[in-house]
Amino acid sequence: MPWTKVLVDKTEFERTLGKDGLRGRTYKQALLEAQDQLLATDGRVYLIGEGIDDPGGVFGSTLGLAKKYGPDRVMDMPISENGMTGVTLGSAICGMRPILIHMRMDFLPMGMDMLVNHAAKWHYMTGGRLNAPLVIRSIIGKGWGSAAQHSQALHGLFLSVAGLKIAVPATPYDAKGLLISASRDGNPVLFCEHRWLYDFNGYVPEEQYSVEFGKAVVRRPGKDITIVAVSLMVYEAIKAAQELEKLGIDAEIVDPRTIKPLDMDTILSSVAKTGRLLIADCGPATGGFASETAARVAEKGFQYLKTRVGIIGLPDCPTPASPVLEKAFYPDSADIVRLAREMTGK
């Protein structure tokens, strides 16, 4: 199906979509289109972020929107992350549907109080009477010496905060559909993008469609090992699967698309089929999505496992700057291949 297809490079994109006459867009264009359509059709939606109307337009994802909708609906933001998370939250409680944008996910922790203590709790502690439809987009950076404060992938950090939802779209199709869902969801949503996905292409329908939260998609069916991969690691997993195929290992790739809620049914049924689980996350291996998923499979699906669970994630170390250290820090498809071979004994 075109909306589940992951196209690893541009030539594949042109070959596949061009052949079927399907509409192709990049990840950043998909985000731009989603926001354009939300702004056009829902008067409650507004965008706010530091430098949102810069010539770059948040890496292209808000390009032209400030001009089209004006500064009241596409609003530049002071460098006041916690206060402004609170202001946007207050507006959401009172009927607006703000989308707050952090160009780097590293700015997210500055709004921790308003996010964790307020946004996540407002619906519950008002007995369900009020809700907080606040979407926070943030972008994970990587490489070119971005280092410790401009490249963090913190999505897993928020897994333990009840009341938040967390989306981690990997494809242009999901970027658009999940962002539309997030805006309509009614709960606070952390929408976690990856900078390296911005120029990836894929099928994106023109209409305003939504992708349901908590529904994983099998990107590649296989019978020997389940690879649960998130965000950028979906592409590394696809590349790894192509290598593994040559070695006679048939990998099944599951992309959860949202990690909170997490579609455990799809993960468990895949593990039941393959008997092996490898989790590839673009965030830290410790205390994050990978370890959480491993724990849940150990709890609910231990009987399916033929071998130990494999985890690919970032080491317990801040992101380094030097290209040599970066290479040592970030896992890639070769690491997935190595681990999958070890787990399958091939």
Added chain:
Amino acid sequence: MTISEAVKFELLRKMLLSRIFEEKIVSVYAAQDMKTPVHLCIGQEAVAAGVCQTLEKNDYVFSTHRNHGHLLCKGAAMMPMFAELYGREGGCSGGKGGSMHLLDDSCGCMGTSAIVGGSVPLAAGAGLAAKMHRNGRIAAAFFGDGASEEGSTYETLSFAALKKLPVLFICENNFYATSSHLSARQPTQQMCEKAAPFMPAIRIDGNNVEAVYDAAVTAAARARNGSGPSFIECVTYRWKGHVGPECDYEKGCRPKEELDKWLERCPVKTYRARLLAEGVVTDDMLKHLEARISADVEEAWAKARELPYPDGKNLTAGVYR
């Protein structure tokens, strides 16, 4: 400014309502079946009464853990508040919020935060929503002197001023954050100085309900006519400890002489005497008013206690919409 007799009567009624409601809590708290930490505003009633008197039913209020007075003066229903204090399903937060998270959205009370400073950006957000909706509403943030130590407060004051948001920032300076005195926490004792770079900011006697009302009328008019936010520092004092129904001077939290001085400056007693002297009310009218409020409080309290507790099966209902 001239204040009509009807408004004067209403200011007194609001303060009495707040006082009698909280005195009821004091009288029953020792029974230990109100299982939630209560933060009483006894002694500070004039602030909520004076500010809320200038607000319309649909205007927004965000408040703190010390919220009973703000809600009652804004017109929140009393029975669901008591029910919440007793952890009942019919509580205003369904037994999920407790004393620190009371609300009544039917009259614009959109919730209360127990994190110091929490109400400040939220109220500004309400003001932003009102401005975007062009619905003519304004918003009030109630917060204490401690909130002016939070970074997000400055972030919010700056943004509210930039966007001319229709917001009243009401700082209840009662000198204490739990039991830390202001002089140990801040280089200035005047909270209004901290807001002055951003917006009109004044310091008034927060125990004088007419002074509060007067300042709030000006601020509300400014908010409604699009001129932007205002900051009002109301100097006041809480009689009880930070939490619970007892005074805390016995524990050495503050000098008894300080409390005694403020007891003499009781906002309710002072205003009551003043309206009697002005002939706005008579002894009979006051007796009748107090009896009526007491009866309402008793009735709300009794009804709340008869409500069932929430079902444990509904523990996780309402985490997500």
